Amino acid sequence: SSVSEDERRRIARELHDHVEQTFFAIGLTATSALQSTEDELEIAPRLAQALTQVTQLATAGAEQLRTAIFTLSHAEFAEAGLVAALRQLIMTFHTRTGIETDLVLTGHERPIPADVAEVLHAVSRESLANVERHAHAGAVVLGLHTGARFIKLTVQDDGTGGSRLMLEHIAHSSMRFGLRGMRDRVSRVRGTLVAGPGPDGGFQVRVRIPLHARAAA
Ligand SMILES: Nc1ncnc2c1ncn2[C@@H]1O[C@H](COP(=O)(O)OP(=O)(O)OP(=O)(O)O)[C@@H](O)[C@H]1O
Ligand SMILES: [Mg+2]
Structure with a gap:
């Protein structure tokens, strides 16, 4: 357009x-x-x-x-779809930061409801902002998996990560809005968000949203 x-x-x-x-x-x-x-x-x-x-x-x-x-x-998503919007997002991110970025798609190709797409896009944007600010990373991978019943998003970087203890403190902090805001948005579409040190290092944000039986919030 x-x-x-x-x-x-x-x-x-x-x-x-x-x-x-x-x-x-x-x-x-x-x-x-x-x-x-x-x-x-x-x-x-x-x-x-x-x-x-x-x-x-x-x-x-x-x-x-x-x-x-x-x-x-929501025209962004309606026109080109979430995948195109995410590609655009990581391209802009890579150009600005020089951090290697990749988008890995798995599962089925199927339409994603606009409100879910909106949430996943927002989480991706906010997670990338965190990678840029906190991670000292050289690379970040966005993984999008579309299953029959759930859609999952993973944002994994290869940076310094964050300690669990610090993240626990952050959960009660009135200063940090990024992760808390993301979690709120995700829960409004009946999803869950987990963030912390990745299993193989770095930092990982993991989101899972059901595709059926969502009540309008
Ligand atoms: N990719 C990351 N690598 C390392 N630490 C991270 C990463 N993402 C988040 N963190 C840690 O988690 C904390 C909470 O992140 P959150 O986005 O909630 O707050 P913030 O980025 O500090 O502030 P803001 O409210 O502006 O987003 C960060 O302060 C940082 O210590
Ligand atoms: Mg933040």
């Missing part, structure tokens, strides 16, 4: 900050007009009917707008 991701985000933000507020204001104005004319309603039933309709239209408009904003901000 010719519209860049940045532009999409800007448009989505604009719609959210301004147009959504306008719909809200229209609904509010119509409701208050309806209330202030309550006494005269018997002589102006059609006006009352029109105002009720304006209120309903404003609600419907706001709803349609929210759908549009959602679609717009």
Whole structure:
């Protein structure tokens, strides 16, 4: 597409900050007009009917707008899919940091729900930011495994790793938001996240999200 991701985000933000507020204001104005004319309603039933309709239209408009904003901000995944978005992510990361990056895909090729894709993309981005800041790594591998019932993401680097003790402290720290934020997002799609020293060294973030029986959160 010719519209860049940045532009999409800007448009989505604009719609959210301004147009959504306008719909809200229209609904509010119509409701208050309806209330202030309550006494005269018997002589102006059609006006009352029109105002009720304006209120309903404003609600419907706001709803349609929210759908549009959602679609717009997920267009990245809808258009090219999660895999393409991850490729783009690691390419940009490699160019900026010089750290070797790779994406390893296993399992089946099947459509991934937009909300799951969004979470996996966010975890990948945040994990790479951590690799850049903390790991002193020379390489990082993103592994994406699509199973029949679960989708799994692993981010493994070959850096200094982090000690379990330190990570336990971090779990209670009010200063670190990265891992905690990731865990929250993952749990909203009924998934789990584990982070810590990798089995063969380095640092590893592991996410597992069920593909079926997800309740909307
Ligand atoms: N790839 C990694 N290699 C080594 N240590 C890591 C790695 N990723 C995370 N850590 C350790 O885990 C800690 C917690 O990470 P987290 O992302 O939650 O916080 P942060 O990066 O320090 O701060 P921020 O809130 O800005 O993300 C880090 O401070 C770091 O010590
Ligand atoms: Mg971080």
